[in-house]
Amino acid sequence: MRHLMSPLDFTVEELDKIFDLAGEIEKDPKRFAHVCDGKKLATCFYEPSTRTRLSFEAAMMNLGGNVIGFSEASSSSAAKGESVSDTIRVISCYADICAMRHPKEGAPMVAASKSLIPVINAGDGGHQHPTQTLTDLLTIRSLKGRLGGYTIGLCGDLKFGRTVHSLIRALLRYDNIHFVFISPEELKIPDYIIDELNEKNASYEEVIKLDDVMGKLDILYMTRVQRERFFNEEDYIRLKNFYILTKEKMLLAKPDMIVLHPLPRVNEISVEVDDDPRAAYFKQAQYGVYVRMALIMTLLNLEA
Amino acid sequence: MLNVGKIEEGFVLDHIKAGESLNIYNKLGLDKLDCTVAILKNVRSDKMGKKDILKVECPLEMLDLDVLGFIDHNITVNVVKAGEIVEKKRLTLPKELKNVIKCKNPRCITSIEQELPHIFVLADEKKEIYRCKYCEEKAVKKI
Numbered sequence A: 001m002r003h004l005m006s007p008l009d010f011t012v013e014e015l016d017k018i019f020d021l022a023g024e025i026e027k028d029p030k031r032f033a034h035v036c037d038g039k040k041l042a043t044c045f046y047e048p049s050t051r052t053r054l055s056f057e058a059a060m061m062n063l064g065g066n067v068i069g070f071s072e073a074s075s076s077s078a079a080k081g082e083s084v085s086d087t088i089r090v091i092s093c094y095a096d097i098c099a100m101r102h103p104k105e106g107a108p109m110v111a112a113s114k115s116l117i118p119v120i121n122a123g124d125g126g127h128q129h130p131t132q133t134l135t136d137l138l139t140i141r142s143l144k145g146r147l148g149g150y151t152i153g154l155c156g157d158l159k160f161g162r163t164v165h166s167l168i169r170a171l172l173r174y175d176n177i178h179f180v181f182i183s184p185e186e187l188k189i190p191d192y193i194i195d196e197l198n199e200k201n202a203s204y205e206e207v208i209k210l211d212d213v214m215g216k217l218d219i220l221y222m223t224r225v226q227r228e229r230f231f232n233e234e235d236y237i238r239l240k241n242f243y244i245l246t247k248e249k250m251l252l253a254k255p256d257m258i259v260l261h262p263l264p265r266v267n268e269i270s271v272e273v274d275d276d277p278r279a280a281y282f283k284q285a286q287y288g289v290y291v292r293m294a295l296i297m298t299l300l301n302l303e304a
Numbered sequence B: 001m002l003n004v005g006k007i008e009e010g011f012v013l014d015h016i017k018a019g020e021s022l023n024i025y026n027k028l029g030l031d032k033l034d035c036t037v038a039i040l041k042n043v044r045s046d047k048m049g050k051k052d053i054l055k056v057e058c059p060l061e062m063l064d065l066d067v068l069g070f071i072d073h074n075i076t077v078n079v080v081k082a083g084e085i086v087e088k089k090r091l092t093l094p095k096e097l098k099n100v101i102k103c104k105n106p107r108c109i110t111s112i113e114q115e116l117p118h119i120f121v122l123a124d125e126k127k128e129i130y131r132c133k134y135c136e137e138k139a140v141k142k143i
């Protein structure tokens, strides 16, 4: 029995199979509408994350399965002090597969070690969020046709952004990618990620302003620049405009560039960009459902 | 060299970095055992200049080689039976450490889950880096 704890749990070849399956699902969703008939997904969310939970639930329902679960710790047995190990043993009796989100790092791994059913890490604190990374990879593969051989810009908070770190690590397994890190000095990519890039001889550059590199990007991955990350308000106001994607900045971009964002967006992408055909962040949410469908099928060893 | 009587059954830990013997005495839990222990400090050594030696008389299975390998894998372990050295063990960095060090990350599941063992995995042998199995927090090698 397999679980999914980290985006690197699957080999590149295994991921290809999952993405191929997701592609088939996209082409003909009806063919998969009863694959999970009679099966149940338990969404065990010890902290609220509505978007992730709904994406999992939609995925299971699209496959004909059912969903049980809880969406915050206060409404669950965790509030009464039950351990993750005990909870998953009980859930194993109720459901066929579990997606777990927990504020404590490593909680899904503890669950997996005691579980009788496959466990998917749906986010454990600041640690891992593998289905987000798989979503990003599938979106790139589907819209660009490949997972290597392009220039990708990652923009915003690169210091604390777990999503960005996971994506970089996942992309380091593919060839000929040039990384462009776009962030204020205060929110630069951490040294340990730079070390990994150097170790793998990856090609990268670090810049301050989005405008300066816009023209060379094939993919732009936007993230939020949070006000509370800055020491003072002045710096925030001075810098934030460098990292807000506007119609004007889009004029500098290649005609086939794509813009991604893990969502939810606050103000880092201007609403006027949404109608640009290059804005792919809502499509990305759709791919998030496809990849979760493919993942559930893979972990349950089901075929259409 | 100071003469310390031979031991019948036990082990002699040689090539301990000078000054580290008491730390190792504590980490091995020898203070809790009712056995004869000789601690030799600052012994002259051709190889190391100065070194410490620990002689412990106790059943052989009492020694936790994993802990010792983690603290300093350059220590030589001489196994003594019937008053003779019967084996010289080379220590290696253990692949996994169970309940030897604690994860200090307050966001780690080990901070709340009942009776969950603290497990660290050797992540980088060259740099001697261990990481928590659950949250991947780096362990400080010096304990």
Ligand SMILES: [Zn+2]
Pocket: A106, B103, B104, B105, B108, B109, B110, B132, B133, B134, B135, B136, B137
């Ligand atoms: Zn930990």
